[in-house]
Amino acid sequence: MTVTASIEVVGIKEALAHINKLDKTLRRQITQDFKALAAPVLMQAKEDVPGKAPMSGWNRSYTPGKSGGNILPWEGTEAKKITAFVSGKRPKSVGGRTRSLAAFGVKWMSKDAVMFDSTGQSHTKQGAQMLSVLNQRFGTPSRVMWRAYAQAAPQVQDKMLELVQHIMRQTTRQIGTKA
Secondary structure, X not given: OOOOOOOOOOOHHHHHHHHHHHOHHHHHHHHHHHHHHOHHHHHHHHHHOOOOOOOXXXXXXXXXXXXXXXXXXXXOOHHHHEEEXXXXXXXXXXXOEEEOOOOEEEEEOOOOHHHHHOOOOOOOHHHHHHHHHHHHHHOOOOOOHHXXXXXXXXXXXXXXXXXXXXXXXXXXXXXXXXX
């Protein structure tokens, strides 16, 4: 009687999860490699974030509705909160929405990031005025993140393809030696 075992790796997230189980050093190296290839996107995005408040009112505290958390004031350190990430976590579905789909990405973890970068609609007169000023000074949404990616995309895409191919080769190699 023979015993057989098989591991099926379907996509990049699964490959990253297997590498993380089998060789944590390689997994950390993949993260460092991605951060290095994403550097042009990070650099451009950080350059596009204003050091001073985009509008005078953004120097004051603002807590929307019943959220309980302050969105403003603009601190001037928002650009430091733009980072690259690698995730091997399984996607989760909660309430009909799927989360954690990206294996590689760049994120802006500033409390006022969405308001500055992505806001494009308003339901109040004051909101419409804010959008008008933001659009005049910084352009239409996305004011930072997508614009930074679009400018750096030619540099990043080929390197990203090479990294993904490297990960898949390493996964095949790791599975082959551990089986």
